[in-house]
Amino acid sequence: MRSRPLRSTSASATLVPVDDPPDVMRAVVIDETGAPEVLHEASVPVPSPVLTELLVRVVAAGVNPTDAKTRAGRGVSGAIAGYPATLGFDFSGVVVQSPYDSHPFPAGTEVYGMLAFPRTGGSYAEYAVVPTLSVARKPASLSHVEAAGVPLAALTAWGLVVETAHAHEGQRILIHAGSGGVGHFAVQLAHYFGAHVTATGSARNAAWLRELGAATVIDYTSLRFEDVIADVDVVIDLVGDVHDDTGTRSLGVIRPGGLYIVVPTHSFPGYAEAAAAAGVRATSYRVIPDGGALATVGRLLDSGAIQVFIERVFDLADAGAAHESLEEGHTRGKIVLRVSDD
Known part of the structure; x- marks a missing residue:
């Protein structure tokens, strides 16, 4: 050639x-x-x-x-x-x-x-x-x-944390599955924008999640998160209701009028009705392949503010x-x- x-x-x-x-x-x-x-x-x-x-x-x-x-x-x-x-x-x-x-x-x-x-x-x-x-x-x-x-993981996290949750100083955000592809970006972005981040994860990932910016890590294998946290502003649910009713249980830890965001498609079919009954707002989310947002993510990566x-x-x-x-x-x-x- x-x-x-x-x-x-x-x-x-x-x-x-x-x-x-x-x-x-x-x-x-x-x-x-x-x-x-x-x-x-x-x-x-x-x-x-x-x-x-x-x-x-x-x-x-x-x-x-x-x-x-x-x-x-x-x-x-x-x-x-x-x-x-x-x-x-x-x-x-x-x-x-x-x-x-x-x-x-x-x-x-x-x-x-x-x-x-x-x-x-x-x-x-x-x-x-x-x-x-x-x-x-x-x-x-x-x-x-x-x-x-x-790209897909970081843009999903950007859409969840920045465009939907509007992360800001003092906001309390709970992120389920914080050590996964989307989760580890969501933890970092929420921390970067000033939120107080709680993440669920396994014990082996606890120290790492704290390094990424989680103020609190809940070991889901030994603790039920609803027993140790309450009145959060936003839950970013990367698990859904298919695993141990994570979605349903999450609605009970959100303050009145707070926001529940579910990501895995079809993982919590009745989330909207359940959220309304619990007195909280709710939405699903799907990634948008936005090159402009990805360029911003790239600048954050180059600056060391976040990492993959x-x-x-x-x-x-x-x-x-x-x-x-x-x-x-x-x-x-x-x-x-x-x-x-x-």
Whole structure:
């Protein structure tokens, strides 16, 4: 493949050399939904960007619970148009093709973001197309593997803490599953904006959660949180009612008129009615792939105000094992697939 010359619209921009994309690429796909074993390597066509889309060479891909749910036949599997299908929302990589020469993300720019899966192919592949409004420049302080663990989880946390809870000085926020992918970002962001953070987690993660900014950590394996906390302003529930009635129990620790936010889809079907009966406000939440918000998150990461924790890194070919690890539960931070060389 011949090298493409670098072009930049900014004297200060640093671009990475890029090659013309091949016709086919390596990807991990599913031919049907099922157990992790349905994930397998295949050779598939490299996608073609249209209109304002970028073509990106994927260096690393984040693995999220919604990926595993979709693979198993839940999640967004109903929107998959056909098989074989490539999973994955999160990526970090290098722009190969931009819509036009003076585009803000010219070829060679290191970017990270969220793909429009399942409307397009996912990030478990060597190349992907992505809407320009869903990406930001990769934080300079992070490797591609670290950056790939950020987008979906951090944007979810941003939407929960900043846009929905409006975290501020003195506010009391309870965050369930604080050591998970979304949770560890939510704890940090709530602390950054001045809230008093209580997080539920296991004993092994207690010290780490305090380092991230939790003022109080409740070991859910030995204590019932409603026995030790009350009158909080906001509960961010990353568990729902499917595990030990966490959602229902959470409504009892919120002050009158406080806010309950539930994240896992279908995890607490009757939350709105239950919250109204308890005298509190309630909403669900789904992530918005906002490149502007992701750029802000990137600046916080580069400044050291927040951090991403990657617990395990798997090669692309081992995506099935990555899903197995994720579904075992108790993951601290994120799991990432290494797709290609940095």
